[in-house]
Amino acid sequence: MENNVLKHEASLKIIYDMIESAKSRIGRNYFYYLFWGYLVAFTCIAEFLLIKVVQYPQHYLVWPILMTLGTLVTLWFYLRQKRAEGARTFIGTAMAYLWLGWMISLGILIFFANMRQAYGVILPTAMAMYGLAIFVSGGLVNYKPLIWGALLAWISGIIAFLVPYPVQLLIFTGAVALSYIVPGHLLKIKSKTM
Amino acid sequence: MFKELDPLLHSQLRLSVISLLIGVKSATFTFLLEKTGATRGNISIQLKKLEEAGYISIEKAFRDNYPQTTCQITPKGVEAFEKYVDALKDYLNSSAG
Numbered sequence: 213m214e215n216n217v218l219k220h221e222a223s224l225k226i227i228y229d230m231i232e233s234a235k236s237r238i239g240r241n242y243f244y245y246l247f248w249g250y251l252v253a254f255t256c257i258a259e260f261l262l263i264k265v266v267q268y269p270q271h272y273l274v275w276p277i278l279m280t281l282g283t284l285v286t287l288w289f290y291l292r293q294k295r296a297e298g299a300r301t302f303i304g305t306a307m308a309y310l311w312l313g314w315m316i317s318l319g320i321l322i323f324f325a326n327m328r329q330a331y332g333v334i335l336p337t338a339m340a341m342y343g344l345a346i347f348v349s350g351g352l353v354n355y356k357p358l359i360w361g362a363l364l365a366w367i368s369g370i371i372a373f374l375v376p377y378p379v380q381l382l383i384f385t386g387a388v389a390l391s392y393i394v395p396g397h398l399l400k401i402k403s404k405t406m
Numbered sequence: 407m408f409k410e411l412d413p414l415l416h417s418q419l420r421l422s423v424i425s426l427l428i429g430v431k432s433a434t435f436t437f438l439l440e441k442t443g444a445t446r447g448n449i450s451i452q453l454k455k456l457e458e459a460g461y462i463s464i465e466k467a468f469r470d471n472y473p474q475t476t477c478q479i480t481p482k483g484v485e486a487f488e489k490y491v492d493a494l495k496d497y498l499n500s501s502a503g
Contacts, residue, residue: 220494220497221498223494224498226418226421226422227421227425230422230425230426230429230442231425231428231429233426234429234430234433295469297437298434298440299426299430299431299432299433299434300430300431300432301429301430302431304431
């Protein structure tokens with residue numbers, strides 16, 4: 213690119229082109245949606261089967277094992293992506309803080325709910341919190357499927373408060389499939405057409 | 407009467423750099439190089455000019471044992487960019503009208 217003096221129309225075009233090319237593209241982040249969507253859905257089904265079919269008393273262990281694994285994979289992927297990207301966007305930073313905050317809040321919820329043996333509130337509250345996180349994510353990047361997904365997560369959270377724990381697992385599976393896996397696949401398609 | 411266009415921004419490469427930086431929190435030298443398609447030498451000179459004017463800040467650090475230069479637009483740079491866009495609008499409106 214030469215460093216010429218510009219015509220006014222050309223200046224405007226440069227500004228437009230550069231701002232467009234530096235914009236954060238939500239489509240690039242479909243990995244997170246698909247990975248966490250399938251991982252949480254799999255964990256819910258695995259625990260449901262451990263309760264109902266295997267009748268394994270420590271059925272809840274699938275959560276710490278798979279979620280720790282998921283966090284490590286996400287961290288590895290995030291650091292690799294961050295290194296390759298070259299620019300930090302405001303939306304990217306907001307997303308990182310939002311989900312980090314979400315995980316800290318979830319940790320507090322799980323710790324105190326277990327301490328007070330209020331196991332039944334963990335999944336419904338997590339669903340409501342998850343609704344908040346994808347609502348904000350969808351709003352930040354102006355992506356409607358996530359906003360609709362948030363609505364679904366909140367409704368699922370309300371229903372989950374009224375049913376027994378194994379049924380909560382099935383509701384969570386459905387909510388995650390519709391509000392995370394489906395938008396994830398839509399984003400994957402979108403990213404390939406961009 | 408037209409507002410004067412900032413001569414520092416009224417050049418292809420410097421305007422490209424500022425337009426890239428306005429939309430991000432920070433960007434690496436490599437990112438700016440890729441997006442603008444400029445040569446290393448040319449972009450270094452223009453970054454230096456923008457830094458001297460106080461429009462951007464440049465931070466040099468090491469990452470994974472490699473030197474990495476990161477650029478960020480300053481509040482003065484944001485203000486200059488906004489003024490430039492305003493002045494540009496005036497010119498374009500007058501030529502359209």
